[in-house]
Amino acid sequence: MRVPLSWLKDFVDIQTTAEELAKKLNLTGLETNLSKFGVYTEGLITVEIKDIQKHPQREKLNICKVYDGNNTYQVITADQSVKVGDKVILAKVGAKLPSKEINLVEFAGVKSEGMLVSLEDLGLEEKSDTLFLLDEDTPLGVDGGKLIGLGEDILEIEITPNRGDCLSVLGVAREVSAIFNFKRKDIVPALNLPEGDFRIEVLTDDCYRYCGVVIKGIKIKQSPLDVRLKLIKAGLSPINNIVDITNYLLLQEGQPLHAFDLDRIEGKLVVRKAQEGEKIITLDGVERVLSTDDIVIADEVKVLALAGVIGGDNSKITEETQNILLEVAVFDPISVRKTSKRLAVSTDSSYRFERGVDIERLVVVRDKAVDMTLSLAGGKVEGFKDIYRKPYKPVRITLSLQKVEKVLGEKLDPKECENILNSLDIPTTLRNGLLESVVPAHRYLDISRDIDLVEEIARVKGYDSFEPSYPKVPTQSFTPQIEFDFFKKTRDYFLSNGFTEVVNYTFTSEEFYQKLNLPVPPIKIENYILKSQSVMRDTVFAGLLETLRENVRFGKKDISVFEISSTFFDSYEEIRVGVLSSGKLIDGYGYTDKETKFSTTKEWDILTFKGVVENYLRSFGLSNFRIIPSDKSYLHPYLSFNIEVDGKTVGYVGKIHPKVADQFEIPYNCYISELNLKYVPRLLDESALKEGYLYTYYINKFTPVYREIPKYPPVKRDIAFVVGVDVREGEFEEALKTASEYIYKVKLFDVYRLSEDKKSLAYSVEFISPHRSLSDEEVNSIVDEILYKLKLKYSDLTLRS
Amino acid sequence: MDIKAQLLQVKTDFESDLENTENLQLLNEIRVKYLGKKGVITSVLKSLGSLSVEERKEVGLIANQIKDFIEESLKVKEEKLKAKELEEKLKREYLDVTLPHSWHSIGYSHPVIATLNEITSIFVSMGFSVESGPEVESEDYNFTMLNIPPHHPARDMQDTFYLNNGMVLRTHTSPVQIRTMLKKKPPIAMVAPGRVYRKDLDPTHSPMFHQIEGLVVDRDVTFRDLKGVLKIFLETIFGKDIPIRFRPSYFPFTEPSAEVDIGCTVCKGVGCKVCKETGWLEILGCGMVDPEVFKAVNIDPQEYSGFAFGLGIERIAMLRYQITDIRLLFNNDMRFLSQFEGIG
Numbered sequence A: 001m002r003v004p005l006s007w008l009k010d011f012v013d014i015q016t017t018a019e020e021l022a023k024k025l026n027l028t029g030l031e032t033n034l035s036k037f038g039v040y041t042e043g044l045i046t047v048e049i050k051d052i053q054k055h056p057q058r059e060k061l062n063i064c065k066v067y068d069g070n071n072t073y074q075v076i077t078a079d080q081s082v083k084v085g086d087k088v089i090l091a092k093v094g095a096k097l098p099s100k101e102i103n104l105v106e107f108a109g110v111k112s113e114g115m116l117v118s119l120e121d122l123g124l125e126e127k128s129d130t131l132f133l134l135d136e137d138t139p140l141g142v143d144g145g146k147l148i149g150l151g152e153d154i155l156e157i158e159i160t161p162n163r164g165d166c167l168s169v170l171g172v173a174r175e176v177s178a179i180f181n182f183k184r185k186d187i188v189p190a191l192n193l194p195e196g197d198f199r200i201e202v203l204t205d206d207c208y209r210y211c212g213v214v215i216k217g218i219k220i221k222q223s224p225l226d227v228r229l230k231l232i233k234a235g236l237s238p239i240n241n242i243v244d245i246t247n248y249l250l251l252q253e254g255q256p257l258h259a260f261d262l263d264r265i266e267g268k269l270v271v272r273k274a275q276e277g278e279k280i281i282t283l284d285g286v287e288r289v290l291s292t293d294d295i296v297i298a299d300e301v302k303v304l305a306l307a308g309v310i311g312g313d314n315s316k317i318t319e320e321t322q323n324i325l326l327e328v329a330v331f332d333p334i335s336v337r338k339t340s341k342r343l344a345v346s347t348d349s350s351y352r353f354e355r356g357v358d359i360e361r362l363v364v365v366r367d368k369a370v371d372m373t374l375s376l377a378g379g380k381v382e383g384f385k386d387i388y389r390k391p392y393k394p395v396r397i398t399l400s401l402q403k404v405e406k407v408l409g410e411k412l413d414p415k416e417c418e419n420i421l422n423s424l425d426i427p428t429t430l431r432n433g434l435l436e437s438v439v440p441a442h443r444y445l446d447i448s449r450d451i452d453l454v455e456e457i458a459r460v461k462g463y464d465s466f467e468p469s470y471p472k473v474p475t476q477s478f479t480p481q482i483e484f485d486f487f488k489k490t491r492d493y494f495l496s497n498g499f500t501e502v503v504n505y506t507f508t509s510e511e512f513y514q515k516l517n518l519p520v521p522p523i524k525i526e527n528y529i530l531k532s533q534s535v536m537r538d539t540v541f542a543g544l545l546e547t548l549r550e551n552v553r554f555g556k557k558d559i560s561v562f563e564i565s566s567t568f569f570d571s572y573e574e575i576r577v578g579v580l581s582s583g584k585l586i587d588g589y590g591y592t593d594k595e596t597k598f599s600t601t602k603e604w605d606i607l608t609f610k611g612v613v614e615n616y617l618r619s620f621g622l623s624n625f626r627i628i629p630s631d632k633s634y635l636h637p638y639l640s641f642n643i644e645v646d647g648k649t650v651g652y653v654g655k656i657h658p659k660v661a662d663q664f665e666i667p668y669n670c671y672i673s674e675l676n677l678k679y680v681p682r683l684l685d686e687s688a689l690k691e692g693y694l695y696t697y698y699i700n701k702f703t704p705v706y707r708e709i710p711k712y713p714p715v716k717r718d719i720a721f722v723v724g725v726d727v728r729e730g731e732f733e734e735a736l737k738t739a740s741e742y743i744y745k746v747k748l749f750d751v752y753r754l755s756e757d758k759k760s761l762a763y764s765v766e767f768i769s770p771h772r773s774l775s776d777e778e779v780n781s782i783v784d785e786i787l788y789k790l791k792l793k794y795s796d797l798t799l800r801s
Numbered sequence B: 001m002d003i004k005a006q007l008l009q010v011k012t013d014f015e016s017d018l019e020n021t022e023n024l025q026l027l028n029e030i031r032v033k034y035l036g037k038k039g040v041i042t043s044v045l046k047s048l049g050s051l052s053v054e055e056r057k058e059v060g061l062i063a064n065q066i067k068d069f070i071e072e073s074l075k076v077k078e079e080k081l082k083a084k085e086l087e088e089k090l091k092r093e094y095l096d097v098t099l100p101h102s103w104h105s106i107g108y109s110h111p112v113i114a115t116l117n118e119i120t121s122i123f124v125s126m127g128f129s130v131e132s133g134p135e136v137e138s139e140d141y142n143f144t145m146l147n148i149p150p151h152h153p154a155r156d157m158q159d160t161f162y163l164n165n166g167m168v169l170r171t172h173t174s175p176v177q178i179r180t181m182l183k184k185k186p187p188i189a190m191v192a193p194g195r196v197y198r199k200d201l202d203p204t205h206s207p208m209f210h211q212i213e214g215l216v217v218d219r220d221v222t223f224r225d226l227k228g229v230l231k232i233f234l235e236t237i238f239g240k241d242i243p244i245r246f247r248p249s250y251f252p253f254t255e256p257s258a259e260v261d262i263g264c265t266v267c268k269g270v271g272c273k274v275c276k277e278t279g280w281l282e283i284l285g286c287g288m289v290d291p292e293v294f295k296a297v298n299i300d301p302q303e304y305s306g307f308a309f310g311l312g313i314e315r316i317a318m319l320r321y322q323i324t325d326i327r328l329l330f331n332n333d334m335r336f337l338s339q340f341e342g343i344g
């Protein structure tokens, strides 16, 4: 909200600088920035247009003779609406306007001694159609910059949703007065309006109070300079005197008003709920279809306005309007908000009603409105009707000073508390050590409990006046931070293995899934910003591919990245780690020097990548996993696998499918893995510890127990088994390891394809007995036994001689 | 030639042979030539039988001296040659160690996650627990139980993404407060780091970003305690001398509420573009837990009090690393990420 300092001064006697004012407001709850109303410049004077001639060559230019009371100037203007007698501002040669400095110029041979200015020329408006017209009684030859207040301070205040009472010059004045202890002032006209004999009916409780005043015989014209300038300074455009009055009082008092053209109202005025499907064309020219939630102002035939939100086109003030009905009313905040949200129309009026309007001040505003109308537009008051269905019943609050101390941690002076509350127009008396307050109507939405008063006291006193203290450490509630440690450990593992951490958006596109022939995940954003970011992903893979693709675009094909993030399912989420490597593990160089020759380059391959993942699992003791075929269509069918622990899949590893590499324009030598880290239920009572998630295994991981180191040295034998080519080494090795209790260690050292259907698997096997050194004969018989056992499973197994 | 002269000749020959020996293999040949079973010395000594006892004694002595001399010389020479050969072997193994290493390259931390973890760790070391919750939240937990009823203008403070399942993407980490208070009894001291979402997209706002939420609930927790804990935290992150100020603000779930500013880290309070010439940077929101929130989670506001705070991580990371466009944080461009070597 923009509050011109000059307007504020109408309501509070400000005895300090604008800077100090802004600073203190900031520290007491109104976030305030200072700005200026344009820039003051010398060389602006008020003039009257005495003569207008068309430019001989340029049809679109007028040659004006203007008079400042002493001198006459010849000035050229492009404004076609200028009339003799208009009073305007002349920027003389040398005046510095925001867009340019005024020089003596010639337009096709005719000289111009300055420029007649519009608001746009002064930098006060985006686009002006005409010159800025002064009032008829403006004296000539006075400083135009001073007259319109160029360079005046404007307070730009961000009002939080709880402070509807500050959405007005008056409200800010009340704050300033409370904070600085400055004197308040306000001129309330003493009117004694008669009751009118027109009919208004209020048929809904959502209209708390409705007051209508009929004024006849008014004349629509431009508002006086002072009114127009205040509106402009506050950021509104003047329209005509009647509309300006409603806007002026809205800004000044925080009370929205509306003016109807009385002659458009057919029969009595009714405030009621709209009928389903009822229509109205609003002031902005849009036809709105209403629902029974909306409050409308209607006559006996049609809807005239959306109550509290926006007026209707059919009853708006026009140049021809002579008789008006002024509405000063208060509507239910929630009802106004619902209508405003549903129809997507937010106005200065709806904004204030949503945040609460001072229902008790309504009469004062009404009288100010009538007073202003009579003086700006003339006319005669026919009378008013005030239907106050829901009279304000103030809440009374008792606040103890112990409570103040309990919250703020400091004993405060009761008298000081009392004074602060009273200065905010919250009538408070100190009785028996208790503060008894009555909540005023301008704060009824914000203040209802003692804690709310504590805040008022604390903020006016200033938060910086409270010295920091330190809570006792609740050691009895200590719990080890296993989850934090787990994620930290995971992150550190991949970082120290050369993987860079990435963060992708968790939303992706339907297109991504369609491209891969995968089902689109269930959770979607209804009000997305971009369609390409509208689906909550169910895989981290989506983002990692995007990461690779982006980097490839910039010429970086070799990347190793990981991301720990969420994936989304119908009733739960999964935190996963996604890992991606592409191209080279080491982008090295060749080296040759006599017989020394090597290359440091190493391409990623599936086994190296598998090692990264496997070592991660082993880093917290998880070694009893199984490698089973993968079901992922986007992976290479033979260079991919799932990892299973206790019969539950915890993730997959694989090379990307060449088709996917083509589709996404990424290198084919790309490996990807996704592991389920943690189950995140949405229901409070569901446990996050579920099988198939590494965090669950991490939490339950076993503590290794020391086993005695063998006393006798092992006997080593190299054994080469001949098996069918389809035999999976991992399974064979597992069978070998468990084939004899004497086997201490098994290490594969060679895989050799012997023929179309046979291969040899050569192991270095260590045998050991806890009780003695094994003899050659003993080892021979152990090998025989192993062979016998393995043959039960691998019937065509032989030894390679 | 008499034997004595022969022996002296042997010595001379040996010296010359030794002189010309350049490797251990030749040295061994010389050893065999002079000291072997069929060597020169041995054959000279064999011929001693033809001499008188006196002569035998004298020549024997000389012969032994020469033998000792040869042995000693061979030993010295051997050591010399060994040292030389070792030196040559080492020389052959020379490699320019300024060549690039052949281990994999370093992995870079993401500046946001690094900052988030650092902040979480600070609170963990103060005794706070780390709590978490889902990112798809009910409006109840995200708004209503935090004293933001439906149709309240405070809902406008956060532009919300609504989902097809009637839920929302959480707009802040505050629902984790609710979840924690529903599960645990006070005393509670927790932080909740995580991703949050708002419908916002410009150089300083991302639709997805990170926050950390803090909550302390116990008997007699005061506003001054809130100031103390945040002071420790801010001084840890931004340094001991960082100016801090508390401004009254509004959050529906706290009362009183405050925003905390730190002195601008860029201009040191003088005023610059980053702080919009104010000298201050808004860094976090906080306040005393509103009694309505306690009521929603069945904690008696008469018995307990508490404070809560929340801060955006991207903003802190951007300030710290002087990053000007938030979108850089989510592009995962290696040319960007690799600039942050050595952070947490």
Ligand SMILES: [Zn+2]
Residues within 6 Å of the ligand: B264, B265, B266, B267, B268, B269, B270, B271, B272, B273, B274, B275, B276, B277, B278, B279, B280
């Ligand atoms: Zn600055």
